[in-house]
Amino acid sequence: MRSKNLSLSFFLLLSGALLLAGQFHYLPQTERKLVLDPERTQELFRDGQVQFEIVCKPGNISSSFAAQELADYLGQALDSKLTVLSQKSGTRPALLVGDLELALAHGINPAEMDLDAYVIRSIGQDILLIGSDSPNKHPLKVEASESGSLFAVYDFLERFVGVRFYFPGKIGTIVPRLKEWSLPAIDLCERPDKFYRKSYDISNDQNALNEEYGSSYRLASLRQKRMMSWALPTTHGLAHNYLVERFRDSNPEYFALTDKGLRHDGTQDLYTPSNKYGHVCFSSEGLKEELFQDAKACLLKQSPATRNMPYNRWGPTSVPGQSFCLTPNDSMYPCRCEGCWKIFSDFKPPRTYQRMSDFIWQYTCDIAVRLQSENVPGYVTMFAYNPYERVPNVEIPANMLVQVCFNGPWAVGESQAKQIALLESWNQKLGKRPWLWNYCIQRSVQKGIPHSTPRTIGKFYQQHQQLHSGVFLETETERWHFGYLNLYVLSKVLWNVNTDLEALLAEHYQLMFAQAAPEMQEFFETLERHWTVDITANTVFTEIGPVTHPPSQNDLWSKIYSPAETARIDQLFAVAREKLSADPAALQRLEFIRASLWQPVSEAAEAYQVALNGQNELFCLMPEVPPASISPDGYVTAEFWETVPPVWLLPFYGGKTPGAEIAEVSTRVRTARDQNYLYFQFDAEEPRTAEISHKQREKDGQVWKDNDLEIFLNPSADRKTGFQILFNTLGCIQDLRFEPGHNDAKWDSGAECRISIREGEGWQAEIRLPRKSFTDAAGKPIALADRFPANFFRGRILQGQAVHYGYSWSPYVQQVHRLESYGWIGTDPAMRPANIIEHGDFTGHYQPGRRSIGKFITNNAIPEENLDRKVYRSGGVSIRMDDNLDHLNYYLTDVIKPNTRYKLSFQIKLSNLQNISEWKGSGGCYLVLGWGTGKNLYLPQNNYTGTMPWTRQEFIFQTPEKIFTEHQRAVLQLVRAKGRAKGTVWFDDFRLTELPPE
Numbered sequence: 001m002r003s004k005n006l007s008l009s010f011f012l013l014l015s016g017a018l019l020l021a022g023q024f025h026y027l028p029q030t031e032r033k034l035v036l037d038p039e040r041t042q043e044l045f046r047d048g049q050v051q052f053e054i055v056c057k058p059g060n061i062s063s064s065f066a067a068q069e070l071a072d073y074l075g076q077a078l079d080s081k082l083t084v085l086s087q088k089s090g091t092r093p094a095l096l097v098g099d100l101e102l103a104l105a106h107g108i109n110p111a112e113m114d115l116d117a118y119v120i121r122s123i124g125q126d127i128l129l130i131g132s133d134s135p136n137k138h139p140l141k142v143e144a145s146e147s148g149s150l151f152a153v154y155d156f157l158e159r160f161v162g163v164r165f166y167f168p169g170k171i172g173t174i175v176p177r178l179k180e181w182s183l184p185a186i187d188l189c190e191r192p193d194k195f196y197r198k199s200y201d202i203s204n205d206q207n208a209l210n211e212e213y214g215s216s217y218r219l220a221s222l223r224q225k226r227m228m229s230w231a232l233p234t235t236h237g238l239a240h241n242y243l244v245e246r247f248r249d250s251n252p253e254y255f256a257l258t259d260k261g262l263r264h265d266g267t268q269d270l271y272t273p274s275n276k277y278g279h280v281c282f283s284s285e286g287l288k289e290e291l292f293q294d295a296k297a298c299l300l301k302q303s304p305a306t307r308n309m310p311y312n313r314w315g316p317t318s319v320p321g322q323s324f325c326l327t328p329n330d331s332m333y334p335c336r337c338e339g340c341w342k343i344f345s346d347f348k349p350p351r352t353y354q355r356m357s358d359f360i361w362q363y364t365c366d367i368a369v370r371l372q373s374e375n376v377p378g379y380v381t382m383f384a385y386n387p388y389e390r391v392p393n394v395e396i397p398a399n400m401l402v403q404v405c406f407n408g409p410w411a412v413g414e415s416q417a418k419q420i421a422l423l424e425s426w427n428q429k430l431g432k433r434p435w436l437w438n439y440c441i442q443r444s445v446q447k448g449i450p451h452s453t454p455r456t457i458g459k460f461y462q463q464h465q466q467l468h469s470g471v472f473l474e475t476e477t478e479r480w481h482f483g484y485l486n487l488y489v490l491s492k493v494l495w496n497v498n499t500d501l502e503a504l505l506a507e508h509y510q511l512m513f514a515q516a517a518p519e520m521q522e523f524f525e526t527l528e529r530h531w532t533v534d535i536t537a538n539t540v541f542t543e544i545g546p547v548t549h550p551p552s553q554n555d556l557w558s559k560i561y562s563p564a565e566t567a568r569i570d571q572l573f574a575v576a577r578e579k580l581s582a583d584p585a586a587l588q589r590l591e592f593i594r595a596s597l598w599q600p601v602s603e604a605a606e607a608y609q610v611a612l613n614g615q616n617e618l619f620c621l622m623p624e625v626p627p628a629s630i631s632p633d634g635y636v637t638a639e640f641w642e643t644v645p646p647v648w649l650l651p652f653y654g655g656k657t658p659g660a661e662i663a664e665v666s667t668r669v670r671t672a673r674d675q676n677y678l679y680f681q682f683d684a685e686e687p688r689t690a691e692i693s694h695k696q697r698e699k700d701g702q703v704w705k706d707n708d709l710e711i712f713l714n715p716s717a718d719r720k721t722g723f724q725i726l727f728n729t730l731g732c733i734q735d736l737r738f739e740p741g742h743n744d745a746k747w748d749s750g751a752e753c754r755i756s757i758r759e760g761e762g763w764q765a766e767i768r769l770p771r772k773s774f775t776d777a778a779g780k781p782i783a784l785a786d787r788f789p790a791n792f793f794r795g796r797i798l799q800g801q802a803v804h805y806g807y808s809w810s811p812y813v814q815q816v817h818r819l820e821s822y823g824w825i826g827t828d829p830a831m832r833p834a835n836i837i838e839h840g841d842f843t844g845h846y847q848p849g850r851r852s853i854g855k856f857i858t859n860n861a862i863p864e865e866n867l868d869r870k871v872y873r874s875g876g877v878s879i880r881m882d883d884n885l886d887h888l889n890y891y892l893t894d895v896i897k898p899n900t901r902y903k904l905s906f907q908i909k910l911s912n913l914q915n916i917s918e919w920k921g922s923g924g925c926y927l928v929l930g931w932g933t934g935k936n937l938y939l940p941q942n943n944y945t946g947t948m949p950w951t952r953q954e955f956i957f958q959t960p961e962k963i964f965t966e967h968q969r970a971v972l973q974l975v976r977a978k979g980r981a982k983g984t985v986w987f988d989d990f991r992l993t994e995l996p997p998e
């Protein structure tokens with residue numbers, strides 16, 4: 001499909017003639033061939049003697065690299081040092097890599113074969129390995145360079161030596177040790193069934209990978225994935241054609257008109273990153289002319305300067321002489337001009353409209369048709385993507401190449417059927433198989449869990465092979481190794497759709513884990529089953545495309561990876577380890593897989609448990625209001641509020657950017673209830689009251705844009721149906737009911753709100769919420785549970801800007817509607833989580849000059865500034881330890897018992913805490929539990945040092961038989977080692993509870 005048209009158009013250009021580019025082939029043209037002649041078998045290695053040579057003529061960087069790879073891996077297999085010769089000796093068989101002259105002499109012309117195709121052929125006693133190579137491009141350094149001879153080498157190593165490339169590095173590469181090696185005569189021609197093969201598998205640990213493996217990402221692509229050599233960009237071309245730079249000032253009418261009458265020219269609504277590239281007006285004939293001229297100049301390989309391109313280069317989605325992308329910018333803004341708006345006006349995500357698709361495709365097809373009529377070679381590319389993914393009622397010209405976007409292998413049921421129907425309709429329209437853009441993204445679906453689903457992915461592209469000519473699979477992941485088998489199988493299936501998946505996977509388990517293959521197969525199949533059946537199956541379509549609703553954290557850790565299930569998997573590894581005790585290589589692979597794919601799951605389970613325990617400790621008392629405490633205006637009196645303990649909101653980053661944890665302003669919340677109402681009182685510190693941003697808004701207006709407070713309640717405690725009430729500092733209210741994947745803005749809370757602002761100090765709000773307004777979607781009343789999940793949020797917006805992402809009561813919230821990460825409202829003080837330590841949140845009595853805070857005590861006066869009222873986790877204060885405060889004691893005599901199990905938890909934060917002790921491990925900061933017997937328990941095992949955001953810690957211990965005497969007290973000691981530490985540590989929220997005996 002490839003070089004014919006490229007080289008053809010090149011010659012035509014040279015000769016000054018312009019003709020239509022050669023036909024772009026969606027289907028393979030080169031015939032696949034494999035003939036082995038055992039009659040002509042040659043012995044190439046025996047008794048440690050190498051009886052062949054590797055030859056590569058110098059001058060071609062790509063084939064030289066290929067020859068070196070061959071020498072390296074074959075050398076490992078034969079335990080011999082192999083070098084690459086620049087010419088044949090003629091005395092023994094030669095493996096000739098990339099010898100174009102020889103190839104042409106035998107009727108093999110790589111330039112006439114399919115892209116990425118190659119030949120391995122015995123010629124006399126020699127074997128030629130060759131594909132099309134970009135002569136001056138190093139395969140590791142240049143994307144979109146052709147490395148056909150390299151693909152030939154890798155295939156040769158796999159077929160005839162038994163090498164396997166599962167993932168980068170020695171552990172993921174199988175190189176068998178050969179005692180002897182013979183080959184039959186070979187006549188092989190191989191090419192991919194699917195020309196379009198790309199993946200985007202960037203991971204959070206990419207830097208670590210690169211450090212470990214060098215340029216692993218590219219090398220892995222080559223060795224393991226053998227992805228398409230070409231660049232054929234199809235997405236967001238209009239974002240990358242420098243329209244903003246070239247036309248913002250001169251031709252504002254090229255850009256989409258906004259609802260405010262402005263132009264979307266890269267200056268509007270920059271919260272959405274893609275908006276900086278602007279959005280276009282699809283009624284602008286002037287822009288259409290410019291785009292035509294751009295495409296024409298690019299496809300004719302004219303200088304970018306002729307089109308006034310900044311930096312004198314074409315945009316990243318333009319490939320001179322080959323393709324020019326006309327796809328609209330991402331998050332496309334529907335232009336409000338008269339011409340566009342009569343088409344777009346009824347557009348409401350997630351629905352897409354036929355006429356919207358017709359309109360946009362007409363615009364781009366006009367350009368393609370004109371290029372065709374002017375005999376401009378090459379192609380324009382378009383992406384069938386929301387909101388214009390429907391097949392348009394527009395003639396698609398032959399020089400337009402189409403990629404279709406939808407969810408892909410993990411979709412099930414109706415969502416799967418919908419995407420296949422879409423794909424079928426595109427096949428019918430084009431009379432060809434488009435290529436796809438699909439998603440198998442781990443990190444946006446479920447953190448901590450590997451998304452290894454090779455069978456599902458392989459089957460999907462096999463099952464629908466008649467409908468596609470390949471895929472760009474987007475597979476971002478937390479850890480690259482989570483998905484290595486997905487990529488391996490994807491590559492094999494795209495190269496050969498008839499690959500026997502079961503055999504391929506069975507071989508992987510056998511080669512990697514030897515005796516332990518059954519256990520590891522069970523492990524990988526367990527990962528796949530949980531991911532596809534229990535985690536991703538619940539997918540719904542939304543305005544931003546398909547969205548998967550993963551299971552709740554509770555379901556994940558109690559039902560899917562339940563303690564019993566994790567114990568079963570631990571046992572698989574234990575059995576596997578036992579079986580491999582005499583096979584160090586396989587054992588090493590097993591341990592690597594355990595550390596890379598299973599350990600993260602165990603860690604995530606543990607972190608969930610610790611966070612869960614922390615969440616369960618978040619308690620907000622909602623006492624009953626005595627009737628006498630209600631004022632004539634129907635709100636609760638200030639005197640009553642004084643008796644209710646508040647909770648404090650914490651600086652919140654939406655789980656995205658861990659940054660400063662300083663509460664610039666404090667926010668306290670109190671709650672109460674009576675038979676008919678729930679009451680909420682907010683006390684918000686705000687020295688900059690004059691700068692508060694808010695607007696008078698209608699009911700259910702966009703209050704979230706204002707300086708606001710938000711209440712999140714799950715009154716039934718079912719962790720499914722939540723209610724959100726937002727109000728701004730003018731008292732305007734927005735409210736909604738939410739369930740997983742669905743918001744119902746029609747719900748009316750009936751809330752009333754009273755706001756008072758104290759200039760330069762802050763503001764107070766009191767909300768009254770009728771209990772009867774809690775109803776389910778069917779209108780059925782929801783009764784208030786005695787104890788139910790809730791959260792509070794403050795958006796601090798000054799001068800139109802969010803000063804901080806916000807303040808949240810629960811620090812465990814990552815997504816505001818995740819009910820299971822909320823704290824608890826309880827109607828009875830007895831529901832308060834137990835704590836043996838009094839005022840563990842440092843809200844106990846303190847007086848400057850004294851040496852105690854509540855029952856925490858030290859040797860000298862505690863400086864007032866060591867009570868930190870800006871950095872805390874509970875109660876609006878924490879204790880900060882630095883050079884002015886090195887320890888605090890809390891005596892436990894009389895409150896703890898001998899021979900009893902306890903759990904101690906607390907919050908700790910470190911800032912550049914250094915151990916400056918000469919004795920290893922004796923500096924930094926730590927805790928001591930002294931039993932009053934001369935014996936101590938030190939926590940944690942290694943002292944705290946470094947920088948760490950607020951982190952909850954939990955320790956379980958058992959007290960000794962004997963714990964204190966008349967003369968010596970039991971004590972909990974917080975220590976920042978005197979003279980042996982530098983830097984700062986904060987402590988907060990100490991809790992000690994007795995546990996039942998084990």
Ligand SMILES: [Zn+2]
Binds near residue numbers: 256257280338339340
């Ligand atoms: Zn327009």
